[in-house]
Amino acid sequence: MAKTPKEIKKKYPGITLFVDHRGTTRWRYRSKTIKGKLLSGNPGDEDFEEEYKRLIEGEPKKAEVVELPDAALPQTFRAAWKAITSTQDWADLDPATKSKQSRNAKEFLDLPIVPGKEGTWGDVPVADMDDDDLEKIKLRLSVDSKGKPTPSKPWHVKVVLKKIFFYARKRKWRQDDPTDLVKWKRGGGKNGGYVGWKPWPWELRQQFEARHPIGSAARTCYALALFIGNRRGDVARLRWSDLKLVPFEDEWIYVFDYIQNKKVQNDDDMRQIRPLSRMLSEALEPLRRDKEFVLLNGYGVPFSEKSLTGMMAHWTHQAGMPKGYTLHGLRKSYGGDLAEAGASEMQQKDMLGHTTLDEVVNYAKGASKLKLTVEGTRRLEEYHEKRAKKPRLRVVGGGE
Numbered sequence: 001m002a003k004t005p006k007e008i009k010k011k012y013p014g015i016t017l018f019v020d021h022r023g024t025t026r027w028r029y030r031s032k033t034i035k036g037k038l039l040s041g042n043p044g045d046e047d048f049e050e051e052y053k054r055l056i057e058g059e060p061k062k063a064e065v066v067e068l069p070d071a072a073l074p075q076t077f078r079a080a081w082k083a084i085t086s087t088q089d090w091a092d093l094d095p096a097t098k099s100k101q102s103r104n105a106k107e108f109l110d111l112p113i114v115p116g117k118e119g120t121w122g123d124v125p126v127a128d129m130d131d132d133d134l135e136k137i138k139l140r141l142s143v144d145s146k147g148k149p150t151p152s153k154p155w156h157v158k159v160v161l162k163k164i165f166f167y168a169r170k171r172k173w174r175q176d177d178p179t180d181l182v183k184w185k186r187g188g189g190k191n192g193g194y195v196g197w198k199p200w201p202w203e204l205r206q207q208f209e210a211r212h213p214i215g216s217a218a219r220t221c222y223a224l225a226l227f228i229g230n231r232r233g234d235v236a237r238l239r240w241s242d243l244k245l246v247p248f249e250d251e252w253i254y255v256f257d258y259i260q261n262k263k264v265q266n267d268d269d270m271r272q273i274r275p276l277s278r279m280l281s282e283a284l285e286p287l288r289r290d291k292e293f294v295l296l297n298g299y300g301v302p303f304s305e306k307s308l309t310g311m312m313a314h315w316t317h318q319a320g321m322p323k324g325y326t327l328h329g330l331r332k333s334y335g336g337d338l339a340e341a342g343a344s345e346m347q348q349k350d351m352l353g354h355t356t357l358d359e360v361v362n363y364a365k366g367a368s369k370l371k372l373t374v375e376g377t378r379r380l381e382e383y384h385e386k387r388a389k390k391p392r393l394r395v396v397g398g399g400e
Contacts (some may be wrong), residue, residue, distance in 0.1 A: 008043050012052060015039070029055050075173050077129075078122035080164045081105050094233050094261050096305055104153075105160045111137065126168040131181035134161075138182065151185065158184050197329040199336050200226075202387060204321055211319035215286040218315040220295050221308065223283035225330035227380075228274040229338075229352050232327055233261030236305045238294045243276070248374055254281075255370070261305075273370055274351070275377040279384055338376060341383035347376035 005017050014029050027039045029052065037055060040047040072078035084090055090098065109122030121129075121137070138154040158179055165177040200208075205226070212218035224235045242258040254276040287294065293302040303311065312327040331352075338348050350372050 012043060014056075015043075015052070031055075073123055073125075075125050075127065075168075075171075076123050077126055077164055078109050080126055080167050080171075080173075081109060081122075081160070084163055084167055094305065096233070097262075100156070101160055101163075104156045107141075107153075108137075108157050108160060111140070115140070125173075126164060127174040129178060131178045134178055134182045138184070155184050158182075197326050197332050198324055199333040200325055200329055204325060205333075207321060208316065208319045212315060214283055217295065217297055217303075218311075218318075219283060220287065221303075221312065221315075221327070222330060223280055224295060225327055226334055227277055227280040227283070228256065229331050229334035231260070231262060231331060232308050233305045234258070234272070235295060235327070236293075236303050236308055237261060239292055240289050240294060241292070246370070248370060253374065255373075273373045275374050277377050277381050277384075279381070337380060337383055341376075341379040343376040343379050344372075347372045347379075351376050 008017075009015060014031050015027050016030060018026055018028060020026050027042065027048070029037045029039055034055065037051075039051050042048055072082050085102070093101075109120060111121050113119045113121055113124065137157075141153045141157055142150060144150050161179050162177065165174070165179060168174050169177065208222060209219070212222065221235055224230050224238060230238065238256065238258065242256045243254055244257050245252055245254055246257070256272070256274040256276065258272055259270050260272045284294065291300065295303060297303050308327055313323075316323075316325050335348065335352055338351060343351065
């Protein structure tokens with residue numbers, strides 16, 4: 001057994017030696033919760049050992065505080081975003097969209113409330129933000145840490161905030177959406193206005209077609225964007241099994257019938273119907289149909305959605321075109337062609353896969369999506385035929 005008081009204290013933490021009023025040497029136990037407890041006997045005695053053990057085991061143990069990486073205070077922006085990313089709607093989004101929105105959400109959630117001070121917007125209750133706060137945030141997001149303009153950043157963060165405010169209103173955390181009170185500019189055009197994707201002029205389309213023949217991956221990608229207005233994800237994922245022969249009035253026609261890649265609130269608008277036009281039929285004619293996907297690379301496998309942006313830049317460069325004419329610009333060209341061809345607003349809505357169209361939705365309730373898209377496609381054919389000076393062809397002739 002330890003002999004010196006120093007050795008005893010080391011073996012029995014918390015005990016001290018003192019002499020009482022009678023001159024007797026005693027041992028006492030002290031801690032933060034026990035001011036002083038006299039012990040019987042001396043270290044090594046049975047009574048002493050039992051009493052010391054009871055005191056040690058009875059001490060309340062301080063719980064270890066572990067901060068979880070995704071912890072969030074109730075009803076805060078961080079809590080709302082965490083809940084949003086756990087929903088089925090979030091799971092249904094394509095990987096590229098989830099990645100982009102996650103990056104923008106993190107930038108906002110980690111943004112200091114006051115520059116240079118502790119405290120971030122992620123820990124602020126959703127109910128506490130107003131439009132004045134948003135105006136300040138918009139200005140701060142308009143430039144990066146080096147002072148370089150980032151005109152598109154506020155718009156992308158606004159998309160995240162609208163999701164959060166929508167969720168907060170559903171949970172009764174607040175009743176309004178302050179993003180509606182702020183003017184948001186998208187893109188970096190003159191005075192920060194939205195430039196958008198440039199439509200392809202007719203002469204540049206001919207230039208691209210002259211460089212990339214029918215049957216090439218470049219021409220197939222181009223055709224899927226220009227003749228049915230597909231977004232990048234739908235271009236990459238379109239399958240031959242989506243091409244179906246369906247009855248329409250007194251004939252049978254081929255249509256691509258598929259679920260669009262972009263998640264929208266109206267389930268009916270998720271379904272897309274694109275009749276096979278003459279232009280698209282010619283572009284797809286030489287392609288193999290024993291593979292799953294319509295668009296394949298040189299190795300016979302589908303392109304990834306993200307890679308198509310870079311590939312289109314490469315293909316337009318090969319065609320000697322100026323920069324700025326993108327895959328999504330072809331979709332914009334498709335929309336412009338529909339308008340110039342005289343397609344109705346409802347036809348444009350269904351053929352572009354949009355969810356809403358002001359002042360026409362109630363007017364067109366109950367309209368057949370197949371009928372609208374067939375008639376719109378035929379108008380589009382006529383438009384292209386006039387431009388190309390080619391004879392009119394039917395979508396698919398004859399009944400069964």
